[in-house]
Amino acid sequence: MRDEETGSWWQQVSGEAILGPLKGKRLKSVFHDELTFATWKREKPQGRVLKPDEGVAGSGQYAKANWEERMANVPVATSQVLDQSLKPRTLVVGITVNGAAKAYPFDAVLKQSPIMDDLGGTPIFVVVGDDKRSVRAFERTVDGRKLEFFLKPGSSQLVLADAETGSEWDFTGKAISGPLSGQQLKKVAVLNDYWFDWKAYNPKTIVYDLGGR
């Protein structure tokens, strides 16, 4: 990105100015979610959505609905030596906690959600929504107590329960019933990324091991 005022060049992933008068400055990162529209609008019925530009939409220049499938075959550009176990365009959920980076292959998240883990010394978990697309991560320590979450079967929308108190939690990380009702889990930022790209910006990343489960 380039800013009009100083002409500095900014790296999109990090928000850092890499060239120009503002070199070394970093934009403050804003917590964001990457969700399906269905999930977002259920949570935020009063929200507002960016409208398409009529000229661009009219001439059919916006990406088609299946554009991500077609991207799977686009060649990659990287100077990193990639782990042989993952293809460059494997979709991963990238998480950084206290400087420790970890990539969770999206397929593993789909299979094992919710995934209990510890990253950078912090107990966290990764969970996919009932749309099987939206991924979120949370810290799983509440009032100094480490919790273990599992999916509550038989509910129409995603409901999690913790093994320690039996409280029930929704996809926003809020306890909706039980002893911890009203508590909000701390959100952890996730980045849906291609493996080669995540590795380029996080060279020391570890990869979540699917294991034998």
Add this chain to the structure above:
Amino acid sequence: MTTSNSSFPGRKLAWLVLLVITAAILAIVLAPVWIIQPFSPQTQRGLEWSFAMKRWSPILTLIAAAAALMLVVWLWRNSRGWWRKALLVIVFLPVLPATWLARQNHFEWMFNPLPNPAYAMVNEAGFVDDSDIVLAIEFKGEAAAYPVRQMAYHHVVEDVVGGTPIVATY
């Protein structure tokens, strides 16, 4: 004949300078294009060079183009033979588009920002499918979503959410 002979070394030098200037203009304009190719990794050093060249090339190409034009005019007056004049034109021709290109950012031709972004409430947002992915933020109770299909085209959208100016990028 005597005048023509005495100006010959000067002419040779003028030709040499003209060729060097033309080559320099083309180099400073085309090098960043070559260094920053899409779908190929870049190095910090390559980017630094490109950035410096993009920064200085508008003024440098203008000065160089003016100098080249003066040399061409002078050589034109002192050259006989249509082929010499034709050669002058051929050497000078690339200078003009290169000087123009120095004022352009060809990377930004590919990407069209959204200068006046407009928003719809959820119940009016028929243009987004339920399965489409959105980037979502919330500030002070104000929630905004940026559909990825639009973001993949515009790449950069500026907004103010809950009083905080933000830039959404993809």
